[in-house]
Amino acid sequence: MPIIIPSPCFVIEESKFLDNLRLLKKVREEAGVDILVALKGMSFWHYFPLMKQYLSGACASSVNEARLIFEEMGIKSHTYAPAYSEADFEQLIAMSQTISFNSLNQWGKYAPQMLQHPEIHAGLRINPGYSEIETDIYNPAVPGSRLGIPLEQMPKTLPEGITGLHFHVMCEQDSFVLERVLKVVDAELSHLLQQAQWLNMGGGHHITRADYDVKHLIALLKDFRSRYPHLKIILEPGEAVGWQTGFLLATVLDVVESGGIRTAILDVSFSAHMPDTLEMPYKPTIRGAGEPNEFAFTYRMGGSTCLAGDFMGDYSFQNELKAGDHLIFEDMIHYTMVKTTLFNGVRHPHIGKIDTTGHFTLLRSVGYEEYKNRLS
Ligand SMILES: Cc1ncc(COP(=O)(O)O)c(C=O)c1O
Incomplete structure (x- = not known):
């Protein structure tokens, strides 16, 4: 059927x-590290009980994420945000096992509260000032970055109460980039690593990509651990957890032509439903479609909002597109649902799953109430 x-x-x-x-669990076990899921990239909470069986926990960047972890995974989060408001901090204390601070100011402000909670691990996010990310909007190590304490501002000894360090300077990268980042961290911070109990190496590790050299990652992490045997090592990928695990089903609503360009108007929006395609930007894969003119019929894909730039081009198809045709945008599980908006009041995609027997279950439909309740 x-x-x-x-x-x-x-x-x-x-x-x-x-x-x-399974692959992430193998890395965890063979390298002897903790791997968390970063909710900012992958918050498909229907699967939190499953994720809990394979991963070491989850990391949050807000009260909402920490609460979702607490309620749906039944554990406390590893929390980091660029700054905490007092109201948020009160709640985060109750729902976090680790809280990392982005500046010495923030640590100074919240240290008295943290010292009353020795069960919560306190960390500092450092900015090693080294990264190989070419897209500035995704590069936490650009000059003048607000993310993490610059090396020159780090004290020679860890402040009382700080038990660990955190860095995040990678994006969709392999273990050879991590190796070069670790060289910098090792050279600049080994005195602090000697004092710390844990080191969080952030996200951006594209471990589940087909060509990722998992053996090299495991060897690299084991080598690092042999030099710092007292350190607990934590990785917190988001994208790698949800990488290539599903799609966005769309429908052609109309086909229009202007200035020699044929556009298929879809029931999805690049701006509202696939924002990274415009932000990064990148051209998502459509199942069965080719490059322009590779097949007989070439179209631009038009999003459903009024934003002039809400389109993606161009793709070619073996058959002419017509209203009612279905299209499948590949790899639309990470950084999509968490970044969608209801701009233009567009219909938010339903959310569903195909289980291991091939059975489809509709998990959620987002309707008018969600749209109305975000406004007043
Ligand atoms: C601090 C931190 N940790 C983890 C992640 C997850 O990164 P990724 O989804 O690229 O693995 C991010 C992403 O921006 C981040 O800022």
Whole structure:
């Protein structure tokens, strides 16, 4: 029987997701490190109980994320945000096992409260000033970055109460980049690493990508651990957890032509539903489609909002597109649902899963109430 999926719909494919989780668990076990899921990239909470079986926990960047982890995974989060308001901090203390601070000011402000909670590990986010990310909007180590304490501002000894360090300077990168980052961290911070109990190496590790050299990562982490055997090592990828685990189903609503360009108007929006395609930017893969003119019929894909730039081009197809045709945008599980907006009041995609037996289940439909309740 063909699977009937309502459109538009984000659909996670459980068997692919399990493959990612198994690989991450293998890295955890063989390298002897903790791997958390970063909710900012992957907050598919229906699967939190499953993720809990394979991963070491989760990291949060806000009260909402910490609460989702607490309620749906039943554990306390590793928390980091560029700054905490007093109201948020009160709540984070109750829902965090680790809290990392982005500046010595913030640590100074909250140290008295943290010292009353020795069960919560306190960390400092450092900025090693080294990264190989070419897209500035994703580069936490650009000159003047607000993210992390610059090396020259770090004290020679860890402040009383600080038990660990955190850095995040990678994006969709391999273990050879991590190796070069660690060289800098090692050279500049080994005196502080000797004093610390844990080191969080952030996200951006593209561990589940097909060509990622997992063996090299494991060897690298083991080598690092042999030099700092007292340190607990933590990685917190988001994207790698949800990488290539599902798609966004869309439908063609109309086909228009202007200035010689044919555009298929879709029931999804690049701006509202796939914002990274415009921010990064990158051209998402459409199943079965080719490069422009590779097949007989070339189209631009038009988003459903009024934003003039809400389009993506160009793709070619073997058959002419017509209203009612379905399109599948690949790899739309990480950094999509968490970044969607209801701009223009557009219909938010449904959320569903295809389980390991091939059965589709609709998990959620977002309707008018969600739109109305965010406004007043
Ligand atoms: C502090 C921190 N940790 C983890 C992540 C997750 O990164 P990724 O999804 O690229 O693995 C991010 C992403 O921005 C981050 O800022």
